[in-house]
Amino acid sequence: MTKTLKYVVQKEGKYYVSQCLNVDVSSFGNTIQEAIDNLNEALMLYFEDKEALFTITPIQETMIGETRLHV
Numbered sequence: 001m002t003k004t005l006k007y008v009v010q011k012e013g014k015y016y017v018s019q020c021l022n023v024d025v026s027s028f029g030n031t032i033q034e035a036i037d038n039l040n041e042a043l044m045l046y047f048e049d050k051e052a053l054f055t056i057t058p059i060q061e062t063m064i065g066e067t068r069l070h071v
Contacts, residue, residue: 003047027042
C-alpha cells in the first residue's frame with residue numbers, strides 16, 4: 001500500500017528537523033536529505049503497527065507562511 005504524506009523541514013541549531021504533517025512523527029539529520037531519509041525510516045517503523053494507518057490525517061493542500069507579532 002502506498003500513502004502520500006506531507007512533511008516540512010526546518011533548521012534548528014546545527015540540525016535539520018523533518019516533521020510529518022499527517023501523523024506525529026519527526027526526525028532530524030545533518031543535511032536536508034538526511035533529515036528526509038531519517039523521517040522516511042521513522043515513518044516505516046511507525047507504520048509497522050498496522051493500526052497506525054488509521055491515525056493519518058488527510059491533508060489536501062498545504063501552504064507555509066511567516067508572520068511577525070509584536071509581543
